Amino acid sequence: MKFHSLNNPSITASFKQAVVAGIAPDKGLYFPDSIRPLTKSFFDNIEDLTDHDIAFEAIHQFVKGDIPDSVLREIIANTLDFEFPVVDIAENVGALELFHGPTMAFKDVGARFMANCLGYFSKGQKEEVTVLVATSGDTGGAVANGFLGVDGVNVVILYPSGKVSDIQERQLTTLGKNIEAMEVKGTFDDCQRMVKTAFLDCDITDRKKLTSANSINVARWLPQLFYFLFAYKQTKSKNKELIFSVPSGNFGNICAGMVAQKLGMPVKHFVASTNANDIVPKFMEKGIYQPKPSTATISNAMDVGDPSNFVRIRRLYNDDLQKLRANLSSYAFTDEATKKTMKKIHSDTGYILDPHGAVGYLGLKEYQKTHPNTYGIFLETAHPVKFLDVVEETIGYSPAIPPQIQRVMDKKKRSHAISTYAELKSYLLAH
Ligand SMILES: *Cc1c(COP(=O)(O)O)cnc(C)c1O
Numbered sequence: 001m002k003f004h005s006l007n008n009p010s011i012t013a014s015f016k017q018a019v020v021a022g023i024a025p026d027k028g029l030y031f032p033d034s035i036r037p038l039t040k041s042f043f044d045n046i047e048d049l050t051d052h053d054i055a056f057e058a059i060h061q062f063v064k065g066d067i068p069d070s071v072l073r074e075i076i077a078n079t080l081d082f083e084f085p086v087v088d089i090a091e092n093v094g095a096l097e098l099f100h101g102p103t104m105a106f107k108d109v110g111a112r113f114m115a116n117c118l119g120y121f122s123k124g125q126k127e128e129v130t131v132l133v134a135t136s137g138d139t140g141g142a143v144a145n146g147f148l149g150v151d152g153v154n155v156v157i158l159y160p161s162g163k164v165s166d167i168q169e170r171q172l173t174t175l176g177k178n179i180e181a182m183e184v185k186g187t188f189d190d191c192q193r194m195v196k197t198a199f200l201d202c203d204i205t206d207r208k209k210l211t212s213a214n215s216i217n218v219a220r221w222l223p224q225l226f227y228f229l230f231a232y233k234q235t236k237s238k239n240k241e242l243i244f245s246v247p248s249g250n251f252g253n254i255c256a257g258m259v260a261q262k263l264g265m266p267v268k269h270f271v272a273s274t275n276a277n278d279i280v281p282k283f284m285e286k287g288i289y290q291p292k293p294s295t296a297t298i299s300n301a302m303d304v305g306d307p308s309n310f311v312r313i314r315r316l317y318n319d320d321l322q323k324l325r326a327n328l329s330s331y332a333f334t335d336e337a338t339k340k341t342m343k344k345i346h347s348d349t350g351y352i353l354d355p356h357g358a359v360g361y362l363g364l365k366e367y368q369k370t371h372p373n374t375y376g377i378f379l380e381t382a383h384p385v386k387f388l389d390v391v392e393e394t395i396g397y398s399p400a401i402p403p404q405i406q407r408v409m410d411k412k413k414r415s416h417a418i419s420t421y422a423e424l425k426s427y428l429l430a431h
Pocket residue numbers: 105106107138139215247248249250251252253254301302356381382
């Protein structure tokens with residue numbers, strides 16, 4: 001499969017080239033040249049397939065030519081060794097729990113898949129690849145865990161000092177080996193700016209092969225479509241029209257769901273649920289895309305003021321706003337509404353939502369007000385324990401710490417404190 005830059009369709013790349021470069025030379029996002037639907041019998045018989053078989057069929061066309069089938073099966077088995085249950089929490093409402101992986105957020109799937117692909121592409125290569133990534137929280141841990149010990153790949157993670165949760169910080173600073181954490185005196189925007197500057201700095205790129213591990217990278221973005229299919233498989237027998245509500249920040253996750261729909265998965269409608277960072281809800285209402293500086297909220301992984309994957313969604317609908325509106329609704333919610341929902345769901349059902357999942361739940365209920373006879377799934381994108389302070393304060397109860405989190409709790413933090421781009425640059429040139 002060929003990919004092309006969304007800025008200029010004549011700039012093309014194979015899957016391997018797109019993964020290794022991360023972003024096109026003209027800074028456009030890569031997008032597949034075609035998305036060929038799977039057969040009707042695939043969906044008719046999906047309940048007879050294993051998750052690994054489903055994932056293989058779904059991603060095969062995108063990687064064919066660059067990854068042999070036997071290797072792809074291995075990569076999928078390494079990526080998907082945990083559960084993706086849809087848990088009924090109310091009438092016609094299910095939570096798709098994406099937090100049963102090693103770092104307890106959905107980003108484990110994309111990060112592991114990408115790490116395995118890059119590990120395969122780097123085998124036998126003399127030149128090492130450096131993955132440079134900025135995180136506002138969950139990406140760092142997932143990338144650190146996914147890339148740990150991958151030969152030929154070094155990882156440098158930038159995170160804003162004091163602005164990620166204690167558990168998130170431990171997940172990205174305690175692993176060592178080929179993972180280096182840069183603790184930046186500044187905000188997430190500062191981290192992201194440093195990463196972007198490095199990608200444009202010939203002093204660095206002439207000497208080092210750099211790539212990104214954000215959802216702009218196709219190997220992190222596309223595998224996120226797997227669990228939409230797993231959710232469909234689990235809920236198909238309900239015989240109801242299916243709605244997905246996705247708590248969204250950079251819009252990579254929901255965009256992958258839309259690719260699953262293009263593959264033929266029956267979905268009635270998508271809901272993009274956001275916090276106060278309401279660029280997309282505003283766009284859906286007014287047709288004007290107006291990025292703005294991000295606002296800090298309790299669902300911090302969605303504090304994005306210029307969602308990078310939204311261009312891919314526009315492309316999926318050929319930039320036709322009417323067509324997009326027919327398939328996507330988008331709503332924004334305040335922290336107050338989010339907390340109120342966390343409290344209410346806990347007291348009514350005993351289920352503990354994390355702040356991101358709560359935003360997803362709210363968006364789903366908003367849509368179901370006018371579409372009651374549907375089955376709605378909201379994505380529970382992280383385990384509530386990752387946001388312990390907010391959860392404790394809101395519901396007055398603290399969830400038990402699961403073993404994969406406990407494991408990092410008493411490890412020693414190792415990070416490299418920096419405050420300027422020059423410091424990052426000299427680090428990269430020296431290592
Ligand atoms: C990253 C993240 C999101 C946002 O996902 P996007 O693909 O950027 O829209 C939502 N919830 C959690 C917990 C996250 O870590």
